[in-house]
Amino acid sequence: MKQTQIGRRAILQGSVLLLSSGLAASREVRGSAEQTPSLRLGLVTDIHHADKPTAGTRFYRDSLGKLEEARDFFVREKLPCVIELGDTIDSANTLAAEQDYLRQFWKTFAASGIDRRCVLGNHCVSALTKAEFLEITQQAKTFDSFDLGGFHFVLLDACYRKDGADYGRNNFEWTDANIPPHELDWLRSDLDRTMNKTIVLVHQRLDVPPPYGIQNAAEVRKILQDSGKVLAVLQGHYHPGDYREQNGIPYFTLSAMIEGSGPDNSAYAVLEVFPDDSIRLLGFRKQKGFEHRRA
């Protein structure tokens, strides 16, 4: 088993060609693969949309434009599903303003018409409660699973304090992220039930310790490993992005869309799963490409 970072030339090739024709760009990159992917889907994370002035490297008012570009690319690629890995919005002075930010995000995201899911991030439930977040994003649960193209997808919710309380109404520290016992029980039985190879989606990290990692990450990793079904874990939260492998499972941390001004500083990705269980992340704009090969 080996993992390689896709060469910078290939990433730039994708990004540069994207400017003229997104579809051609993807075909160009895809042409270098030895196999045809069994599944492709779109990924974005850490959009932090908010109507407020730039703070450091966070250009809040540029985020919806960056999201529109990614969305339109995913539509041209005819992807069956797009997943947002958390922190859709940033904080405001009032609950009503945060609800407005979330509605604006959702309107932009949903305009693709593509099947879409949102993983819960800490910023999604600063002032909002989980119920309010779910209502606007038209989702039933904060941790859930679904099947697509012969694969199983698990969405986890690590927005719980150590005492088990849900995040919401500004009642938490962002470093205190936990997956509580009742969710672990659900995860064990969900993985037990599925016959499909599985991809896990979570906002905070499972491959590093706090502050960016989930407090009980080791316990969660053991459940994923013991199932023998998990092909990859996709995460957000750590804005620079990262890639690590733990006991044979690749953990991809995607780069944040919010960091930097204008379209050149956006980041989004297409995930490709191959028949031999290899996983490839095609990176666009500032997102790096990564590959985890099974051989």
Ligand SMILES: [Zn+2]
């Ligand atoms: Zn974030």
